[in-house]
Each structure stands twice: as structure tokens, then as C-alpha cells.
Amino acid sequence: MKLDVPPSLFAPLKTIRLQGLRDGSLEEKRKLVAAAQEDGIFYLDFNDDLGELKVSDLIEGIYNFSKSLFALDLEEKMKYDVDKVGELKLNGYKPIRRNIGGIKGQRDGFESYAIPRNGILAFNEFPHPPLLDTQMPLLQNFTLTCIDIAQHIFMALSAELDLPESHSLATFHRADAPAPDIIRLLKYAPSGEGDSEFRVPQTPHTDLGSLTMLFADSPGLQIRPDGCDEWLYIMPKENHALINLGDAMSLWSGGLFRSVLHRVASLPGKGMNERYSFAFLMRPENQAPMVPLNSDCLPEGEDFLTSENWIKAKFGILRGDTSKNKSRILTGRDSAV
Numbered sequence: 001m002k003l004d005v006p007p008s009l010f011a012p013l014k015t016i017r018l019q020g021l022r023d024g025s026l027e028e029k030r031k032l033v034a035a036a037q038e039d040g041i042f043y044l045d046f047n048d049d050l051g052e053l054k055v056s057d058l059i060e061g062i063y064n065f066s067k068s069l070f071a072l073d074l075e076e077k078m079k080y081d082v083d084k085v086g087e088l089k090l091n092g093y094k095p096i097r098r099n100i101g102g103i104k105g106q107r108d109g110f111e112s113y114a115i116p117r118n119g120i121l122a123f124n125e126f127p128h129p130p131l132l133d134t135q136m137p138l139l140q141n142f143t144l145t146c147i148d149i150a151q152h153i154f155m156a157l158s159a160e161l162d163l164p165e166s167h168s169l170a171t172f173h174r175a176d177a178p179a180p181d182i183i184r185l186l187k188y189a190p191s192g193e194g195d196s197e198f199r200v201p202q203t204p205h206t207d208l209g210s211l212t213m214l215f216a217d218s219p220g221l222q223i224r225p226d227g228c229d230e231w232l233y234i235m236p237k238e239n240h241a242l243i244n245l246g247d248a249m250s251l252w253s254g255g256l257f258r259s260v261l262h263r264v265a266s267l268p269g270k271g272m273n274e275r276y277s278f279a280f281l282m283r284p285e286n287q288a289p290m291v292p293l294n295s296d297c298l299p300e301g302e303d304f305l306t307s308e309n310w311i312k313a314k315f316g317i318l319r320g321d322t323s324k325n326k327s328r329i330l331t332g333r334d335s336a337v
């Protein structure tokens with residue numbers, strides 16, 4: 001893709017081959033650990049993936065489904081208002097402009113729809129538009145594929161932290177147990193005809209969970225690495241997902257792994273194009289301990305902050321509740337935010 005953006009404004013990210021991780025390649029694991037420590041985000045190349053399901057077919061299916069879902073009438077979508085149908089924004093629709101945007105005084109510029117993993121994998125029922133029923137096998141296959149990819153990443157990163165089997169990252173993200181993961185579908189609205197004002201429709205944030213697997217086929221995603229005062233664009237690549245680490249990974253690793261600050265913006269000097277993206281947001285299971293995991297001193301018993309309470313505390317802080325230890329709960333670091 002040829003774009004009118006100076007090369008210095010592109011983020012140079014590492015690329016990890018999914019099949020390399022599946023084959024246990026030391027080189028791929030080494031690159032993954034370096035990406036987790038240095039950038040907190042990387043491309044995952046699934047070009048030569050030999051997994052059971054073809055990732056590119058799943059992605060095409062989810063794009064098509066997302067387009068039909070957002071094409072429903074606003075009234076129909078609002079029946080599943082994410083702030084009304086469930087707890088902790090795990091299920092339902094967020095209309096455009098509900099939250100703050102990335103430019104002072106402006107609202108956000110996207111609609112989104114959260115589909116809960118627990119509903120998709122039939123751990124519980126959840127209110128949803130009938131259109132979703134027709135796509136359940138696709139959503140299940142996509143979810144199981146993301147969980148499988150995540151297990152390979154967790155394995156390599158647990159080894160780096162020297163974690164025993166009993167406290168490996170994989171044990172807090174079991175495929176056959178409920179977890180507050182979601183598929184998030186996003187649709188960014190285009191600027192009006194002839195409007196070339198720079199836009200930041202998604203406000204800067206870190207992701208609160210463990211891993212985010214993001215699929216986007218048009219530009220817009222930007223990161224601001226720690227210590228860098230510029231926003232850098234990340235370009236989409238065919239047959240590559242973008243994986244970023246969330247605050248949980250930063251907290252467990254005592255800050256060794258990074259959770260990268262990111263946002264969505266238009267290209268310099270341009271308005272926003274219509275843009276569809278979607279992500280699998282993986283979070284720790286509810287009872288996972290949210291403390292740094294140090295192989296010499298592992299959390300035992302029940303005397304620790306659980307993921308469930310940690311996530312509630314984060315949502316509380318974002319709503320404006322007070323807390324003694326705001327910064328650490330928000331980002332896993334003492335100094336940031």
C-alpha cells in the first residue's frame with residue numbers, strides 16, 4: 001500500500017511466524033520475547049500456517065458478518081446496548097459518539113459490538129440479534145483459533161518468566177473454562193465529502209486484558225512507544241494479524257513485558273475513511289491472581305486481588321471512582337497515567 005506518510009512515521013515492528021511458534025522454533029520464540037519486552041506489539045504472520053482452520057477464511061467471514069451486523073437499523077442495534085444488556089461491557093452495541101474521542105472536545109468516531117466468548121462457547125446464554133445465530137459456527141471457530149494461537153504465545157512468554165506449569169500464563173486462560181474474553185467488531189465512520197481535517201476517532205488507551213489479536217485491512221492504527229513523543233502508524237499487511245499485550249501481561253511480568261499505548265487516527269492531512277476492524281480481546285479468567293508472578297514467590301491461597309475485582313476496579317477508575325492505588329491498577333505500573 002503506497003501512502004503519503006513520511007517513513008519516519010511508521011512503526012518498525014517485528015514479525016513472528018505462527019507456524020514457527022507451532023513448530024517450537026527457538027528463533028521465533030526469541031523474537032516473540034524481544035517484541036513483548038521492547039514493543040508490546042508485533043505482526044503475526046499466518047501465511048504458511050498449517051493449523052486446522054484457515055485463518056484467512058475465518059477473517060473474511062467475520063468481515064462479512066460485521067458489515068451485515070452494523071448495517072442493521074440503529075433501533076435494532078440499540079436493543080442490545082452494551083451499557084444495558086450486561087455487566088462490564090461484555091456484550092452488545094456501542095453507538096458512535098458515546099465516549100470521548102482522541103481530540104479534546106470531540107467524541108469518539110466509531111460504532112462497536114462486543115460478543116462474549118462465554119456466550120459463543122455456550123457457557124451461558126446472552127441476548128443477541130437473530131443475525132448472530134446464523135454465524136455461530138464461524139464465531140466459534142474464530143474464537144477457538146484465537147485461543148489456540150494465544151496458547152503458543154503464552155507458552156513462550158511463561159518460559160521467559162520461568163513460571164512453573166502450575167502458574168503458567170496458559171493456566172489463567174484455559175480453553176475449556178469461562179473467561180471474560182470478547183470479540184469486538186468496530187466500524188469507523190468516514191469524514192464528510194471534502195472534509196480533510198485530521199481525526200482521532202479512538203482515544204489513546206492500553207488494552208486491559210492479556211492479549212489482543214487485531215485484524216484490520218486499512219490503515220489508522222497508531223502506537224506511541226514509551227519514551228517516544230510521536231504517534232507512529234502501523235500498516236496492515238495481508239495474512240498478518242497484529243497482536244498486542246495488555247495491562248495484565250505488564251502486571252504479571254513486573255513491567256518486563258510492555259502494554260503499548262495505541263489509538264486510531266486518520267492519515268496526516270486527511271479525514272477518516274470508512275474503516276472496519278475487529279479484535280479478539282483475551283482476558284484472564286476471573287480467579288486469576290493479579291500480582292507480579294515471580295517464580296520464587298508465587299501467589300497461593302486466596303489472599304490476592306483476583307482478575308474479576310481488578311477489572312471491576314479498572315472500570316470503576318475509568319468512571320471516576322477514587323482509589324488509593326489508581327495507577328498500578330490501571331496499568332500495572334506505578335508511574336504511568
Ligand SMILES: O=C(O)CCC(=O)C(=O)O
Binds near residue numbers: 207214220264277279
Ligand atoms: O480498530 C483498531 O484498529 C483498534 C481497536 C482497539 O484498539 C481496541 O478495540 O481496543
Ligand SMILES: [Fe+2]
Binds near residue numbers: 205206207212262
Ligand atoms: Fe485497543
